[in-house]
Amino acid sequence: MKIKIFTFLLSLVIVIIIWWLxxxxxxxxxxxxxxxxxxLGIKIVEEYQFIIIFDLMFxxxxxxxxxxxxxxxxK
Structure with a gap:
């Protein structure tokens, strides 16, 4: 159980560092x-919103x- 929590936290830290970058x-x-x-000429959302959504999905x-x-x- 401790290993699962550790892997989850390690993955989260790595993603947070990449997200910050x-x-x-x-x-x-x-x-x-x-x-x-x-x-694509997307006009539904603004450019900065699209970039933030893309970064969050990535x-x-x-x-x-x-x-x-x-x-x-x-394993």
Missing amino acids: LFVPPSIFNYLPYSIYHE SFVLFILILKFFDSLI
Whole structure:
């Protein structure tokens, strides 16, 4: 049980560090959602909202992948 909590916390710390790097300007990674936003011509949300949503979704997917990776190392 302690190992599961440790892997969860370690994954969370890694994602928080990456998330912090994404939001500290200038972030080269934010050019990708910027390009997607302008290429698709999305007008439902503002550009900065789209970038934040994209970064949050990317962080969630990254968290799941890192957590599964650490779980597979334990087994």
